[in-house]
Amino acid sequence: AQKVTQAQTEISVVEKEDVTLDCVYETRDTTYYLFWYKQPPSGELVFLIRRNSFDEQNEISGRYSWNFQKSTSSFNFTITASQVVDSAVYFCALSEALGNYGQNFVFGPGTRLSVLP
Amino acid sequence: DAGITQSPRHKVTETGTPVTLRCHQTENHRYMYWYRQDPGHGLRLIHYSYGVKDTDKGEVSDGYSVSRSKTEDFLLTLESATSSQTSVYFCAIRAAINQPQHFGDGTRLSIL
Numbered sequence: 001a002q003k004v005t006q007a008q009t010e011i012s013v014v015e016k017e018d019v020t021l022d023c024v025y026e027t028r029d030t031t032y033y034l035f036w037y038k039q040p041p042s043g044e045l046v047f048l049i050r051r052n053s054f055d056e057q058n059e060i061s062g063r064y065s066w067n068f069q070k071s072t073s074s075f076n077f078t079i080t081a082s083q084v085v086d087s088a089v090y091f092c093a094l095s096e097a098l099g100n101y102g103q104n105f106v107f108g109p110g111t112r113l114s115v116l117p
Numbered sequence: 118d119a120g121i122t123q124s125p126r127h128k129v130t131e132t133g134t135p136v137t138l139r140c141h142q143t144e145n146h147r148y149m150y151w152y153r154q155d156p157g158h159g160l161r162l163i164h165y166s167y168g169v170k171d172t173d174k175g176e177v178s179d180g181y182s183v184s185r186s187k188t189e190d191f192l193l194t195l196e197s198a199t200s201s202q203t204s205v206y207f208c209a210i211r212a213a214i215n216q217p218q219h220f221g222d223g224t225r226l227s228i229l
Contacts, residue, residue, distance in 0.1 A: 033214075035217050035218075043205070043222070044222050044223070045220035047217045047218070050216070050217050093218075095214060097214060097215065100214045101167045102147070102150075102211065103165055105150075105162075105211075107159055110159055
């Protein structure tokens with residue numbers, strides 16, 4: 001069965017600090033997809049990134065970067081030089097390919113990030 | 118932004134009344150989902166659809182039913198609302214299993 005763990009329930013940092021949000025997943029499938037979402041205080045859920053299991057290249061988008069390591073089943077998210085606008089709940093998610101009629105999409109419990117001015 | 122509209126955005130109703138939430142998409146995506154989000158529980162899947170008239174239960178489906186008679190519409194019905202169904206409800210759409218879900222803005226439902 002697939003599972004996503006985000007061990008950090010809440011993180012507080014001061015503006016301009018770097019912060020890493022951890023995501024560890026479990027799956028028996030060899031083909032799977034990983035995602036990160038952001039939910040700001042306004043409540044909407046915003047898709048940030050998708051990663052395929054066969055592509056371990058790290059990705060950088062502005063101040064955001066993602067480190068995917070199959071060896072440790074982790075897909076961590078780093079925000080560099082954090083800003084107050086980064087304050088949100090961040091969700092990691094996993095989708096397996098095998099036997100998937102759309103139901104195999106599991107969210108982690110989320111990490112609440114507070115960036116203080 | 119993905120073309121997803123949830124209606125209503127807010128609703129207050131009384132215990133025992135029927136409630137229907139609507140999710141409308143303009144993306145022609147195959148998969149549609151209903152989640153509820155409650156403090157301490159994250160996102161929990163209620164029902165999902167993998168095609169017109171093809172639906173199945175999620176982890177918290179008791180007390181809810183769904184229908185999908187057209188690709189673009191996915192309806193969630195609470196036949197007899199209870200206070201425990203007070204929550205924020207999100208609809209999501211997805212083009213394929215290797216693609217992300219995209220969410221509507223949510224419906225805040227209060228059952229008194």
